[in-house]
Amino acid sequence: MLVDGRWVDKWQPVQASDDQGRFIRQDSGFRHRIGADSPEGFAPEAGRYVLYVAYVCPWACRTLIALRLKGLEHAMDVRVVDPRLTDQGWAFSGELGTDLDDINGARHVHALYTLADPAYTGRATVPLLWDRSRGTIVNNESADILLILNDDFSGLARHPVDLRPAALVEAIDAANARLYADFNNGVYQAGFATTQRAYGEAVRRVFECLDWMDARLANARWLVGEQPTETDVRAFVTLARFDLAYYGLFKCNLRPLAAYPNVMAYFRRLLAKPAFASSVRADHIKAGYYSIRALNPTGIVPAGPLLDYL
Ligand SMILES: N[C@@H](CCC(=O)N[C@@H](CS)C(=O)NCC(=O)O)C(=O)O
CATH class of the missing domain: 1.20.1050.10 (Glutathione S-transferase Yfyf (Class Pi); Chain A, domain 2)
Structure with a gap:
């Protein structure tokens, strides 16, 4: 994770535990909305924002599904990280059909966090919504990003879909x-x-x-x-x-x-x-989850299961 803008320690999947050994998820650090009246000047514009995702990540995939259900692909670029976790968290490798970061030239997602806030403390998670104009992160909470896509971008959406009537x-x-x-x-x-x-x-x-x-x-x-x-x-x-x-x-x-x-x-x-089917990359899901060394020290990815539905 990042502490005062510096990457520290090896990546650990267990974000935090309580005294009973229960996993605790961290809160997200960037929580802005997009709108004509946004105090930070985040206006809804086609071509301005980039959605950084991992196909292994369920939270990221809910934003990808929303983007495609709404018909917003023309308005927002998507960049995909390598699903396999490294000692420095998510990386841009260009392997397994993933992207290099041609937007910011980052090699790891944590570099995007320190571009946005040089003193950032927290985990460098996906998804994150990047603003090219201001060179910063608008939001890194998938629940918010889903609402941003559904509501704040409704004027640019090509499909008349409302995910929260x-x-x-x-x-x-x-x-x-x-x-x-x-x-x-x-x-x-x-x-x-x-x-x-x-x-x-x-x-x-x-x-x-x-x-x-x-x-x-x-x-x-x-x-x-x-x-x-x-x-x-x-x-x-x-x-x-x-x-x-x-x-x-x-x-x-x-x-x-x-x-x-x-x-x-x-x-x-x-x-x-x-919109749903295209968010499922079984190869990324298996490669990503089974790369969590704390749970799978050998890193071996199982051959199965053979499923008739994917
Ligand atoms: N609250 C966040 C959680 C996102 C999250 O935990 N993403 C995981 C991937 S599934 C992540 O990036 N983990 C990296 C880390 O914790 O260092 C959201 O829903 O957007």
Whole structure:
């Protein structure tokens, strides 16, 4: 991570733990919005902003899906980092179909953070939204970036998609809260737990959440409302990594996804949409998660699982 703008220590996936061995995720450091009246002058303009992502990262992929669902590819460049973590965090290698950083010439994502704030302290995470005009980070919180794409860029969007219709906001936020705690972040809490008890608690919540989704989807096509919403984007990114990485590496192995017929049918409905399907790079997901040395010291990437849906 960065401390006062200097890269320190080897990269550790365990961001922080509480006294019971439970994984704690850090808060994001840049939280600006984009708008004609933005106090920092971040106006919504085509060609001005760059979205830096990793295809291994579920948080980054939710912003990529939103970008494509909204039809904003023409308005914003995307740069993709190598999915394999290095001692200096995310790197621009140009390998595995990823990008070099032709925008800022950075070799690692942490260099973007220190360009934005030479005294930055915190983890150098993706996704991040970069402003070419001011040479800084607008936002590095995927939940915010999703709203920026949905709302702040709606004037530039080519598809009339609203991922947070006003009438559904309460239901979306309630479902999101459960999904985040028990599923999106729950799998990480299982994977990075350092005590049996913390793992046991987390894995139970992961599968209770799958039970809840399966029951909810028995009579519904989407988790909230009649069209895919932000909630479906959030559910999808964890489902897409479930059998590939969380079942094995994170020990979320009570059951594979196929044991949940309604969830599986729902996941296939989402996969049929190009904006969702194009966000899934199984090779990046496996290479990235299995490069976490704290969980997989040999770095060996498993051959399977062979899945009929990816
Ligand atoms: N709150 C952030 C979390 C992003 C996050 O944790 N990204 C991970 C990749 S999946 C990361 O970049 N980790 C690098 C690190 O923690 O040093 C968001 O949702 O945008």
